[in-house]
Amino acid sequence: xxxxxxxxxxxxxxxxxxxxxxxxxxxxxxxxxxxxxxxxxxxxxxxxxxxxxxxxxxxxxxxxxxxxxxxxxxxxxxxxxxxxxxxxxxxxxxxxxxxxxxxxxxxxxxxxxxxxxxxxxxxxxxxxxxxxxxxxxxxxxxxxxxxxxxxxxxxxxxxxxxxxxxxxxxxxxxxxxxxxxxxxxxxxxxxxxxxxxxxxxxxxxxxxxxxxxxxxxxxxxxxxxxxxxxxxxxxxxxxxxxxxxxxxxxxxxxxxxxxxxxxxxxxxxxxxxxxxxxxxxxxxxxxxxxxxxxxxxxxxxxxxxxxxxxxxxxxxxxxxxxxxxxx
Amino acid sequence: xxxxxxxxxxxxxxxxxxxxxxxxxxxxxxxxxxxxxxxxxxxxxxxxxxxxxxxxxxxxxxxxxxxxxxxxxxxxxxxxxxxxxxxxxxxxxxxxxxxxxxxxxxxxxxxxxxxxxxxxxxxxxxxxxxxxxxxxxxxxxxxxxxxxxxxxxxxxxxxxxxxxxxxxxxxxxxxxxxxxxxxxxxxxxxxxxxxxxxxx
Numbered sequence: 001x002x003x004x005x006x007x008x009x010x011x012x013x014x015x016x017x018x019x020x021x022x023x024x025x026x027x028x029x030x031x032x033x034x035x036x037x038x039x040x041x042x043x044x045x046x047x048x049x050x051x052x053x054x055x056x057x058x059x060x061x062x063x064x065x066x067x068x069x070x071x072x073x074x075x076x077x078x079x080x081x082x083x084x085x086x087x088x089x090x091x092x093x094x095x096x097x098x099x100x101x102x103x104x105x106x107x108x109x110x111x112x113x114x115x116x117x118x119x120x121x122x123x124x125x126x127x128x129x130x131x132x133x134x135x136x137x138x139x140x141x142x143x144x145x146x147x148x149x150x151x152x153x154x155x156x157x158x159x160x161x162x163x164x165x166x167x168x169x170x171x172x173x174x175x176x177x178x179x180x181x182x183x184x185x186x187x188x189x190x191x192x193x194x195x196x197x198x199x200x201x202x203x204x205x206x207x208x209x210x211x212x213x214x215x216x217x218x219x220x221x222x223x224x225x226x227x228x229x230x231x232x233x234x235x236x237x238x239x240x241x242x243x244x245x246x247x248x249x250x251x252x253x254x255x256x257x258x259x260x261x262x263x264x265x266x267x268x269x270x271x272x273x274x275x276x277x278x279x280x281x282x283x284x285x286x287x288x289x290x291x292x293x294x295x296x297x298x299x300x301x302x303x304x305x306x307x308x309x310x311x312x313x314x315x316x317x318x319x320x321x322x323x324x325x326x327x
Numbered sequence: 328x329x330x331x332x333x334x335x336x337x338x339x340x341x342x343x344x345x346x347x348x349x350x351x352x353x354x355x356x357x358x359x360x361x362x363x364x365x366x367x368x369x370x371x372x373x374x375x376x377x378x379x380x381x382x383x384x385x386x387x388x389x390x391x392x393x394x395x396x397x398x399x400x401x402x403x404x405x406x407x408x409x410x411x412x413x414x415x416x417x418x419x420x421x422x423x424x425x426x427x428x429x430x431x432x433x434x435x436x437x438x439x440x441x442x443x444x445x446x447x448x449x450x451x452x453x454x455x456x457x458x459x460x461x462x463x464x465x466x467x468x469x470x471x472x473x474x475x476x477x478x479x480x481x482x483x484x485x486x487x488x489x490x491x492x493x494x495x496x497x498x499x500x501x502x503x504x505x506x507x508x509x510x511x512x513x514x515x516x517x518x519x520x521x522x523x524x525x526x527x
Binding site: 108109115218219220222224225295298 | 401402403405407408419420432433434458
């Protein structure tokens with residue numbers, strides 16, 4: 001099926017959504033997504049940040065769709081023409097969506113542990129307005145402990161449902177969900193039922209904001225003072241491939257590896273995440289790729305990987321091998 | 328052989344009798360020295376006397392408290408990341424119940440250190456601070472004997488409750504409003520049009 005997004009044509013299989021097709025083209029045209037998560041079934045369709053304009057429905061029916069559609073839930077049709085960043089209407093509409101998402105979100109980024117790797121922060125920075133028009137009291141909640149390792153701060157939650165889907169699909173028993181409706185709705189563990197599952201820690205990684213945080217990392221360091229490295233260990237329950245965040249010799253935090261869409265590559269178990277906080281527990285593979293626009297690249301080491309590749313290339317071109325690889 | 332035009336020929340001229348006497352030269356020099364006795368003094372007797380400094384002079388930092396005496400700093404780390412000399416380090420801690428009068432926010436700086444030997448007094452920390460907590464003041468940094476003594480901790484940086492430091496001249500309303508101006512680059516950079524490039 002041929003689909004044109006922002007003037008770029010791509011051939012995709014049937015059943016692909018507009019968002020997936022746009023991601024195949026690249027980050028230049030991919031709409032932002034707050035609730036959609038490739039690895040979680042039935043996710044998406046809540047936040048409306050990924051709205052796009054469909055100017056031509058298909059070759060068979062070239063009429064435009066009457067209003068912006070959520071690209072994560074809309075499948076492509078043959079000959080569909082989609083406008084994302086090229087449509088001023090969409091940019092304006094997305095600004096409105098961001099404003100709505102931020103209505104109840106406390107602007108406490110200086111306190112929040114997620115700051116620096118927060119998708120809502122990025123979204124607000126790229127698509128939002130620099131001022132808030134909201135003058136009323138934002139909703140506030142007491143912090144809740146979900147187990148002894150996870151903290152839920154509902155005040156920051158944007159109700160993307162990702163953690164609920166994770167609890168549903170990754171873990172065996174669903175012990176938390178969303179109660180109440182609309183403005184009242186909140187993530188609940190069914191009266192503070194402790195999540196007792198090997199993979200429950202993954203709700204921290206899927207949370208796009210700082211609502212679910214790691215209690216072993218809470219307020220320890222700002223993310224941009226830590227250095228992420230890809231590391232692995234032999235783990236019986238999970239793949240053991242993680243990202244270890246170092247501050248000097250200290251392991252301050254362990255998370256799953258994330259791809260360029262900020263989605264977890266492979267979910268990791270709680271033992272890896274919470275209990276192995278020694279550098280000797282891990283085999284370090286190398287620095288994690290960090291986008292140069294990210295504040296984490298303030299560590300000035302983001303090019304180490306590239307540098308290594310380039311040095312190897314030059315060594316090859318000059319015709320000599322590194323000492324340790326010489327026969 | 329001459330290699331360059333800038334080379335100079337060294338003079339081996341023999342001094343005249345007048346020059347060999349040296350006296351006229353000495354008198355000429357003494358006259359210049361003596362004339363300075365009657366000119367305005369350019370130095371001040373420093374510890375007793377100080378020169379007036381501008382209100383926006385960038386010296387010894389202060390960590391401000393709010394109106395109720397609670398520390399404003401929330402240990403967000405923006406000053407440290409803005410610091411070009413990497414002089415600032417901090418450790419944060421969570422505010423416990425009952426400490427609301429001590430710390431304004433949920434999180435506070437347990438330790439906050441500025442290495443005054445590294446600091447270049449550029450004022451970027453003040454500019455980066457989202458909580459209006461850190462300011463540079465017109466106080467001079469003391470002299471010390473040990474290098475360690477120049478690492479200023481919270482005891483030296485936080486203002487005393489009974490000895491408030493006035494920074495109102497640095498933080499005028501205009502400055503506060505200026506920071507919010509929509510015309511500023513950091514406020515408009517990502518609004519709408521720049522998205523097309525898909526920089527992120």
